[in-house]
Amino acid sequence: TRSQRTKGKNAWYKAVIIITVLGITAIVALVTTAVLQNKPLLQKYKYGIVLDAGSSHTAVYIYEWPAEKDNDTGRVQQTHSCKVQGAGISSYSVFPGQAGASLKSCMKEAESLIPLSRHHETPLYLGATAGMRLLRMENQSLSDQVLWSVEEVLRSSPFSYQGARIITGQEEGAFGWVTVNYLSDRLKQGSGTTGALDLGGASTQISFVANQDVAEESAENAVTFRLYGNDYFLYTHSFLCYGKDQALKLALAQQTQSGDSSVLDPCFHPGYSVDRSYFSVYSSPCVMAGKPLVSRDSFTHVGAGNASLCQEVVRRIFNFSSCSFSRCSFNRVYQPPLQGPFGAFSAFYFVMNFLNLTSGSLESSREKLERYCSRPWTQIKQQHPDVKEKYLAEYCFSGSYILSLLTDGYNFTSDTWTDITFIKKISGSDAGWTLGYMLNLTNMIPAEAPDTPPLPHVGYVTLLFFISLLLFFLLFLCFRFLRPRRNSQTQMI
Ligand SMILES: O=P(O)(O)OP(=O)(O)OP(=O)(O)OC[C@H]1O[C@@H](n2cnc3c(O)ncnc32)[C@H](O)[C@@H]1O
Ligand SMILES: [Ca+2]
The missing domain is CATH 3.30.420.150 (Exopolyphosphatase. Domain 2)
Known part of the structure; x- marks a missing residue:
């Protein structure tokens, strides 16, 4: 009977050890999953291009944002800018047909910087400001010709051309x-x-x-x-x-x-x-x-x-x-x-x-x-x-x-x-103005605040960890109190 009791005790301890190991493994697995769940390992980006056709010069801005969350906030950022050689497009009023050609080298640069697979879905805008407003006041036909010239070059780019206009x-x-x-x-x-x-x-x-x-x-x-x-x-x-x-x-x-x-x-x-x-x-x-x-x-x-x-x-x-x-x-x-x-x-x-x-x-x-x-x-x-x-x-x-x-x-x-x-x-x-212009035209800033989960990710993981720990501890207590007692065993002898 003594060896039976010792055997029973050994089996009991084995069960406790197995449960402890399984419990700890489960908690580690749970927390790891929770941490990894929200973090895609390979971040993919989307892109947008805005040309700022200013009075003194034109600049090409490339923006990028994580592909998974278009509407997320504060996530669109400038990855590159290219300064077009020479003066602004309004200075081409003498040879309006040449305004577009001036943009070519910066557009080639954009093609090499944005991944090929994203080219066709990358919106491309051109906004002209005060230099073109003044040219339009002086001679509408010349300002139209300059815009047509830049439009022709931008249309022939691999990007998704969305228009060239004089903004107000x-x-x-x-x-x-x-x-x-x-x-x-x-x-x-x-x-x-x-x-x-x-x-x-x-x-x-x-x-x-x-x-x-x-x-x-x-x-x-x-x-x-x-x-x-x-x-x-x-x-x-x-x-x-x-x-x-x-x-x-x-x-x-x-x-x-x-x-x-x-x-x-x-x-x-x-x-x-x-x-x-x-x-x-x-x-x-x-x-x-x-x-x-x-x-x-x-x-x-x-x-x-x-x-x-x-x-x-x-x-x-x-x-x-x-x-x-x-x-x-x-x-x-x-x-x-x-x-x-x-x-x-x-x-x-x-x-x-x-x-x-x-x-x-x-x-x-x-x-x-x-x-x-x-x-x-x-x-x-x-x-x-x-x-x-x-x-x-x-x-x-x-x-x-x-x-x-x-x-x-x-x-x-x-x-x-x-x-x-x-x-x-x-x-x-x-x-x-360029980033705000693109955010507006791509509807990237929602009018209403997006629904957010009640807990931030870190809070959620921490809570999960402590609840698991508590469950494990309760299970451990159950086993401990249900365990055969030594005193009663002695009395039986
Ligand atoms: O908004 P609009 O009026 O169309 O003009 P813009 O967009 O071409 O104007 P910028 O802000 O690029 O530049 C404003 C002015 O500053 C001048 N500028 C640019 N870089 C400069 C520098 O480093 N030092 C001094 N002036 C500079 C430029 O020639 C313009 O006269
Ligand atoms: Ca400007």
Whole structure:
């Protein structure tokens, strides 16, 4: 009987050991499955291409996102950008048929970067901005011919061509805002948003969330979005002719009205002196004033290097005289009170970054610019041999224009100056209208918040682990209490 009892005990312990091993194996298997379930091992991507046909140049942006979850948020990102050689497509007005050919090398690059199997399903868009808006104003037929030329090249690419068009100023402003807020993950969270400031060569845009009464006061400045279940009432305006290249023409036209043979310009460095044709200034549709009545074709543009005088020159290109709304920025355009923070990109960034003015107070920026503008042109050239001379010559003007546009124009003050962040990229993607434009046209941002599982993945795995552990422990207790007791066995003897 003793050996029988020992045998019974041994069998009991064996059963407990087997159950323990099986239990632990089951828990490990369960947790491993739960972890792996949500993580596809090989991530596949989808792609989209947007061509930004700006006034100064064209850029091709390639975006990618995980193929499994089109509607997931914050997941679309820029993988590549290609700068098209030469000037913007609007500059091909003399030979409109050649505009398309300029895009070919960047399109070939896109073909080599996007996997072959995805080519046919990759949407391809082209949006043209202020340069083409100006060309259309001057000559609709030429602007159509330029668009046909680029259309022909894009149609012949292996991608899914979705159209080439001149986007409106509202779209440019609003989609810039979408891009900035999408990339900084503010839309899904439904938290506060950030305004968007874009400075191009031929136009500039301002967009920010404002009160609903924008639509009542000025419908053309109101845009509404419903994104992830939140409504956004946006104020947006695009100032055609107030990009930095056109603003320079406006400033030069102001200063050459007298018809003098040379112009002493405070916005250029001392020692700077170039001959410029009147045509280069007055041929723009932005310049309303006529060329001065002189027989000469050109004038000498001489630098004087004085930022505060430059700000006065620049102020004169804005019209502050009357406003038929409750408040205006300039040129009789309605603008509600600013609501920050703001992200300022494109030329706002290029210029302020070069001048080291991306941080610090408004006053210190003014002082730094004053010192920079007063430096001799030869010294500036020596110090920056690698910078394109056209850019280098214009940084003093551009910096003064930016300060004036933001303060005199948009009404930023010393207090609100620090609400502005000068940015180029957000999480690796360029700030600009293109991403927002594509997200909108591909319906990639849902109007309503997607249903999410009640627990995040990590929470679900942890819970599963602890429940399994508890079950195992309960099973173990059951066995322990059902086990034959030693005392009763002794009594039996
Ligand atoms: O929006 P639109 O008005 O159509 O113009 P764009 O799209 O071509 O304008 P960008 O933002 O590309 O550039 C704005 C301006 O900044 C200039 N720019 C570009 N890179 C620059 C740099 O590194 N330094 C100074 N200026 C620069 C460029 O020539 C334009 O005049
Ligand atoms: Ca632009």
